Amino acid sequence: MFSLPKPIVKLIESFERLPGIGPKTAQRLAFYLLHVPQEMLEEFGQSLASLKKLTVFCSACFNIGESDPCYICSQPSRDKSLICVVEQALDIISFEKTGKFNGVYHVLHGSINPLLNIGPDEIRIAELLSRLKMQSTPIAEVILATNPNMEGEATAMYIQRELNKLKTDLALIMKVTRLAHGLPMGADIEYADAITLSRSLEGRREF
């Protein structure tokens, strides 16, 4: 039986391990790279090998950056009493693009997912709690900005319970909020799903 050359097979396997890339796509990418200049391949390989060496987790918020504390935590203009809890570092980019948030972040690096064996201890919830305990400036508000799906909701509920315990234990005055759910801008009510529409009814506000 004819088989592919080993160097190509190895590269295909590396691509296949990436999320959302199946065997066919991996094959196509590997064969595409055969026609690419050698310098581009070396550069790509270098970027991969040095990715984790040149980046660090911020010890305050666990964002990924080139320095510790990260770019956001080290800015004096940011409001340290307002913490936005997100699932992954990518979510920070989305928030920063809005230009409407001047607080700091806390990156959980995942969400509680029993199906994938990810419990509360696997993500950075303990670090959030100890950050709240240690922080010198009192925290005014924690925004739970996990994704509006099953795992994100479960994570937010778990964190909220832990924060309530913390509040009673330490007699803290701290708001815990959740992002608003409802119709996305530009949506069609006709095509909205029932859950989103009922959420947007529940969360309606005076005009």
Added chain:
Amino acid sequence: MFSLPKPIVKLIESFERLPGIGPKTAQRLAFYLLHVPQEMLEEFGQSLASLKKLTVFCSACFNIGESDPCYICSQPSRDKSLICVVEQALDIISFEKTGKFNGVYHVLHGSINPLLNIGPDEIRIAELLSRLKMQSTPIAEVILATNPNMEGEATAMYIQRELNKLKTDLALIMKVTRLAHGLPMGADIEYADAITLSRSLEGRREF
């Protein structure tokens, strides 16, 4: 404005250059790789950097392999008088999987595509013609197995014309064939497109 750490941006750019990977997917892949063991990253990087160093084009058929001549051309059992012309090395895998072809291949590495500025000289047509001229064993048949789309059809037509010239010039007796077009197995006539259905009518055979 908040921006991503440079090492991540560089990796995202490398991913974005791959076909079918947009900015969002590139971002997701790069962030995914932050959570992967360093050895895996090094291995991936190694595979990329050594991909072209460890593989060669077969000087007979331009297939990609670890040796020259390639695995297929070096097998004595293969029928050297039967040449199947394909657009890319990946197509060979599909043919080999059928187990129905015992000839050899010729890889064009592309198809004629005026929109992308790929003319007959950019793909390995000249090499096919000189191969046919040089070959010691007479060629019985050339199968033009380019893709059944606009570019593939144009390429097949161009090659057929060149082969006809060659045949008259050298007084060769050589069949030039094209793969059969028609309904794919398991298809529904109800949903077949008009071109495919008319091709399958034209190509009908006695039962």
